[in-house]
Amino acid sequence: MxxxxxxxxxxxxxxxxxxxxxxxxxxxxxxxxxxxxxxxxxxxxxxxxxxxxxxxxxxxxxxxxxxxxxxxxxxxxxxxxxxxxxxxxxxxxxxxxxxxxxxxxxxxxxxxxxxxxxxxxxxxxxxxxxxxxxxxxxAPEPVDESVAVVAIERPQPGDPAPEIAPAPAPAEVPSTAVPSPSAAPAVPPALVTHARKLADAHRDKTGEPIGTDVLRVRLGVPASMADAIAAQLA
The missing domain is CATH 1.20.1440 (de novo design (two linked rop proteins))
Structure with a gap:
């Protein structure tokens, strides 16, 4: 028991x-x-x-x-x-x-x-x-622990080597610049769905939108992942 x-x-x-x-x-x-x-x-x-x-x-x-x-x-x-x-x-x-x-x-x-x-x-x-x-x-809703699986194609013997474009020269970026949204990590849809449920429950209980720090703690994800999830919930 x-x-x-x-x-x-x-x-x-x-x-x-x-x-x-x-x-x-x-x-x-x-x-x-x-x-x-x-x-x-x-x-x-x-x-x-x-x-x-x-x-x-x-x-x-x-x-x-x-x-x-x-x-x-x-x-x-x-x-x-x-x-x-x-x-x-x-x-x-x-x-x-x-x-x-x-x-x-x-x-x-x-x-x-x-x-x-x-x-x-x-x-x-x-x-x-x-x-x-x-x-x-x-009571918190049950966590959907399903993880999206991304298939990665591995090169096979005999395949031609992929062409690699030369990297452009790095541009000077001010220290206060905000990272481009394209650099945000990919978020599994199941994790976004669970985060939206947490945000709705937090808003119903406190009357305020859920913060990034709360999302990071409740979901157990890195700060960059929590920022990406918050951007999708906004």
Whole structure:
């Protein structure tokens, strides 16, 4: 098993455990609040007694989902945080108060555990989902490692020697002159295609065009090759 496969298996296992914990904690908290409702005014209406806890516990669900949406946008939603806090504190307080004042302190702890666990488990679940979504969005695309093969014709025995034109006299070139584009190294089309994907992803993430230095580092090519690729992307 590779490292990535082990990480995926760990995330999947943690997600299953967190979902089971969230469901169990919410059910225990909800059922206890339904018992409290039956003992304080809703004994004659089982339907209303079971619906009443939703007016508290569902605030946690709504607030966590809104906070998750805000996190995906890279923003902060104070209203979502207020909904989550109100629902969580209200659920914990009513679960504990429903035990009564003439009981042992351990009974109050037992009543407080499910709503607290529901809050923490649901928060952990949203964090896992957020990590998976943002991790997938920011993951670099796979590198196309196909290399263009250039066929080189080798001279065969008996072929006439190629004519070589005399080299022209070198011209004086200022030290600040820019090399001619014709001197740029040949770039395989597959490498240009991959570089264009990197440039698009960089522009979507930063809002700026990708630089030559970034191309050189990300592609692992010499500076001259990175300049030639940048010229084709421009």
């Amino acid at each position: 590779t490292k990535n496969q082990a990480e995926r298996a760990a995330i999947l296992t943690a997600g299953i455990v967190i979902i089971a914990l969230t469901v169990a904690a919410f059910w225990l908290s909800y059922a206890h609040l339904a018992d409290v409702a039956r003992q304080h005014g809703l004994a004659k209406s089982p339907e209303r007694a079971w619906a009443w806890p939703g007016t508290i516990d569902l605030f946690i669900l709504a607030g966590e989902v809104l906070m998750f949406r805000a996190a995906l946008r890279g923003a902060w939603d104070g209203w979502a945080f207020a909904l989550t806090a109100a629902g969580s504190l209200g659920s914990i307080a009513l679960n504990v108060a429903g035990v009564g004042t003439d009981t042992l302190s351990l009974d109050h702890v037992v009543a407080a555990v499910p709503p607290t666990a529901a809050l923490l488990a649901f928060g952990a679940l949203m964090r896992q989902v957020h990590g998976l979504v943002t991790g997938t969005a920011d």
